[in-house]
Amino acid sequence: MPNIFSKTAILSVFKRFWRWLPLIGFPLLFIGTTVFAFLGGLDESSTLLQGIAHHAVLVLCFLCLWIAVARLVRNSRPAPIQTFWQTILAILGCSSAAFLAFQIPGDFIEGTPAAPIVHVKSALLSVLLVGLSFFVVHRLGLLVRFRRTRRSERNWRLMILFIGIAFLITIPTHHQFGLIFDSPEGLYFILLILSIVAAIIFILMNSIRLAWIVRLSLGEKGAAIGLGVVIVGLLGCVIAAVNLEETLPFIGTTLSPPNDFLQFYSAPLTYVTVLFLLFGLIYALTSVLSLIFHLPTTGDYRRSTDEMVAMRTLSNLLREVVESEKLHEWAVSTPVESGNANAAWLTIQNLESGSLAPHIVASRNIESDHINEFCDVTSIHNTVVQTREPVLIQDTLTDTRTRKSKSGKFESLLAIPLSTRTEVLAVLFASRDVVHAFEREDVEAIGVFASQATLVLENARLLESKIERERLANELAIARDVQQRLLPQTMPELPNLNLAASSVAAREVGGDYFDVLELGEGELAFIVADVSGKGTSAAFYMAEMQGIFQAVARIAPAPDVFLGHTNQALGESLEKNIFVTAVYGILNCHSGRVSLARAGHTPAVLVDASGNAKLLHSEGLGIGLDRGELFENVLEVEHLKLKPDDLLVLYTDGVIESRNREGEEFGYDRLLQTVQDARNEDAQGVHEAIRQTVDDFVGANDRYDDDLTLLIIKWQGNKTVSSGTAQNSLS
Amino acid sequence: MSNFSVAFREFDIATILTVRGELDAHTAPELESAIKKCVDEGKIRLIVNGNGLDYISSAGLGVFMAYIEEIRALDGDIKICALKPKVFGVFDLLGFPRIYHIVETEEEALSLFNQGIQPV
Structure with missing residues (x-):
């Protein structure tokens, strides 16, 4: 259950009450004072x-009205x-009503006290005119405070304040107790x-705050x-x-003038009313004068607004x-909509089109x-591209590159480069239907566009x-994954055999290949191959x-047969x-027998336990060199x-040909030494x-x-069968 | 950038291409277009003088293979001479001496042309 005495609850009740207070307070107070006056009201015998x-x-009553109107x-x-x-409608409405009340x-x-009807009449007249003056002040006040600043806001409040002070000061002069300050x-x-x-x-x-005027179009200004x-009148x-x-005379009655009734109701209120209405009059007057002066500048403002709008669209496009x-x-x-040009076009040199x-x-x-x-679009375009400067033809008749059109639409022409720091991307042409139409401001504006x-x-x-680029990188990444999967992911476990391998591509994909294959009965086929060239084709x-x-x-596991088949199969498809x-x-992992053939490849290294190293340099052509029997x-x-x-x-030769910073190759000797050492x-x-x-050797980076x-490949010897002989040979 | 160059020289019945610098994937197209130019002009007896060749990669070796079939079909040949030992090692590893005449001097290559001897 909500606590109705909580701070927020009380605040919200107070707020609601405050919102309705003026709307309820004004009629209550107004009727109250009027009834009081009707019943006799104040007279000469009333005390101060x-x-x-x-x-x-009364002050309270009209304060309520003021807030309500606001x-x-x-x-x-x-x-x-x-x-x-x-x-205008408010003035007409209120003054008509006031006229009727009158x-x-x-x-x-x-010599006699005022009749009750006179009290009511005075009250009605007053409230209508005071209400009108409040409305005028608040309504026009919004125009005064258009694009408000701290200063304008201060001036506005001070105006209200001083009118209020004048009101309060005049209270004691009210004729009903004129005994004090007559x-x-x-x-x-x-x-x-x-x-x-x-x-x-x-x-x-406040009457010279007319910022709203410049935004109006010509028609609106009129x-x-x-x-x-009309308002002034x-x-x-x-x-x-x-x-x-x-x-x-035209009111056509013999009654006392309205001023008497207003003064009778409340003289201070009358001053306030007059001051407020005076403000309305002066403001309307300065508005009219200012509007007349601003009529000729309408186009300029419009154009600069359009330029700003065009610019904003552009900035949005950026995002x-x-x-x-x-x-x-x-x-x-953009240049057309902003009013800087009547027609515009864009030229681009597209080398990919072959022209x-x-x-x-x-x-x-x-x-x-x-x-x-x-x-002559080509000629002008090329001039602009070469000079990176705009070309301005103020009269198309006088330039060899342009002709006048029958429609008379192209009397002056401007060509502006769309240039980055390094190149001209395009040329923007703008034309106008009069000669010498492009002023410096227009050239600048189009230049900004x-x-x-x-x-x-x-x-x-x-x-x-x-x-x-990202798409390509993505594709290459996929290719690399696919290629990596073509290589063995794990090395087979065979008795006496210890294997290790790796392949690193210089680019995303490469032409190197290694593989091993168990042929059964302890036999293992192994290969290291290198496609000439690098990258995708390899x-x-x-x-x-x-x-x-x-x-x-x-x-066909035998090396000569296998490589022969390979040469035939690949030879047909190789470039x-x-x-x-x-x-x-x-x-053979049991016997340690190896049959090996080399097809143009860097020779395999054989190093024994005591460190003797040799290169297995058997004869053999590279695959694809000869497609016949020679291979x-x-x-x-x-x-x-x-x-x-x-x-x-x-x-592969990537090992041998790796170079250090001095351009020196890794070479066979270093390779042999490394294997011997390890x-x-x-x-x-x-x-x-x-x-x-x-x-x-290459350097870390x-x-x-x-x-x-x-x-x-390390063959650890047939430990199960020939460990005895191995020990024998050691001893 | 490229430290590779090819120079043409007509000598006797053959065209001598003197190559210098490093022949790798970047410079191979230069030699390839040089050989193509010769073939297009009907010069099918070519001697590549590798005296100034410092390095050759597999892409460089490929250049010799690109037009050899065409040239030999026209009864011409590409002969290679004066290779530095290191560069010869690369040719040798791949088995090039089995397919191409690789000789010490231009004169030897010329006399092979004069005698009409074809490899293989």
Whole structure:
């Protein structure tokens, strides 16, 4: 259950009460005071205290009215023209009602107290005019405070304050207790005059706040002038009628003038009313005068507003991803919409189209086909591109590159480059239908559009190429993954055998290949191959090589047969200038027998347990060099019987040809030395030693120039069968 | 940038291409277009003098293979001479001496042309 005594609950009740207070308070107080007056009210016998009390109630009553009107007005913020309309309607409505109220029979009769009907009549007249003056002040106040600043806000409040002070000061002069200050004098008089003078000064100061005028179009200004004149006239009449000491002849009655009734109700209120209405009159007057003076500048303001709007659209475009067509369209429509040009078009030199002539990629208010009829677009475009400066032709008749068109639309022409720091992206043409139409401001404005458009175009272009780059990088990443999966993910476990391998591509994909395949009965086929060249094309042949190895090695494992088949199969698909080198062999893990053949590949390294190293340099052509029998005739198969802990190292030329900063190659000697030094390690250890040595040699920060592949095979000897003999040989 | 160059020289019945610098993936197209130019002009007896060749990569080796079939079909040949030992090692590793005449001097290459001896 909510606590109705909580702070927020009390506050909300108070707020609601406060909201309705003026709306309830005003009629209650107004009717109360009127009834009080009707029943006799104050008279000469009333005390000062009673008079002050009466006026305190009146002040409260009209304060409520003031707040109520302020809220009513604040709820809507109409455009200036509507503001004027509402003011006129309010004046007409209130003054008509006041006129009707004035027709109520009843008048002051000399020597007798005022009749009750006179009290009611005075109250009605007063409330109508006071309400009108409040409305006028609040309504026009919104115009005064258009684009408000701290100072304007202060001036506005001071105006209200001084009028309020004048009101309070005049209370004691009310004729109903004129016994006090019948004729104001001395300090009091000075205060009164000062407050009224201050009020009038601030009325004048507020009357020159007319910022709303510049935003109006020509038509709106005309309307505002008309309405302003009507307001001036109406308010003039109202003020005159209120102040007249004599009844106007056309009102056609013999009653006392309205001023008598207003003064009778409350003289201070009358002053306030008059001051407020005076403000309305002066403000309407300054508005009309200012509007008249601002009529000729309407176009300029409009154009600069349009320029700003166009600029904002451009800035918004910057934040979006847009196709270039849309950007081009936008670039040509901006100068036209901003009023700087009658027609515009954009030319771009597109080298990809194979033509040097610039293309018209977008045009506004003119057909692209039509442009070349009266203007040598290519020549002007090229001039602008070369000089990176705008070309301005003030009279198209006098320039050799332009002709006048029959339609008379193209009398002056401006061509502005859309240039980045390094190049001219496009040229923006703008034309006008009069000669010498482009002033410095126009050239500058179009220049600003051009630089903004450059930004947008460049942005879009960078984005496009970035997307393209990312797409390519993505594709290559996929290719790399696919290629990595073509390589063995784990090494087979075979007795006596210890294997390690790796392949690093210089680019995303490479042409190196290694693989091993169990053939059964302890036999293992192994291969290291290198497709000439690097990158994507090499990767395709590498994939083909993998397919051949996995298929052919099973059915034709012998090295000469396998490589012969491979040469035939690959030879047909290889480009003429591409070849593949390979070392292929089969190893029996029980016996340690190896058959090995080399097809143009870097020779395998064999290092035994005691550190003797040699390169297995058997004869053999690279795959693809000869597609006939020569390949098979040349190919030599080497048969080896491994000793326990013999190391066989297969690698690609990336290892040998790795260069250090001085351009020196890693070479065979370093490789042999590394393997010899690491010969007591297992295959993984040897592998790491080689990689580490190459890395150290190349330098930590450099990538490999070439794909780099290693396959290490360590035969640990047939421990189960020949461990005895091995021990024998040791002893 | 590129430290590779090819120079043409007509000598006797053959065209001698003197190559200098490093022949790798970047410079290979230069030699390739040089050979293509010769073939297009009907010069099918070519001697590549590798005296100034410091380095050759697999892409460089590929250049020799690109037009050899075409040239030999026209009864011409590409002969290679005066290679530095290190560069020869690369040719040798791949088995090039089995397919191409790789000789010590231009004169030897010329006399092979004069004798009409084809490899293989």
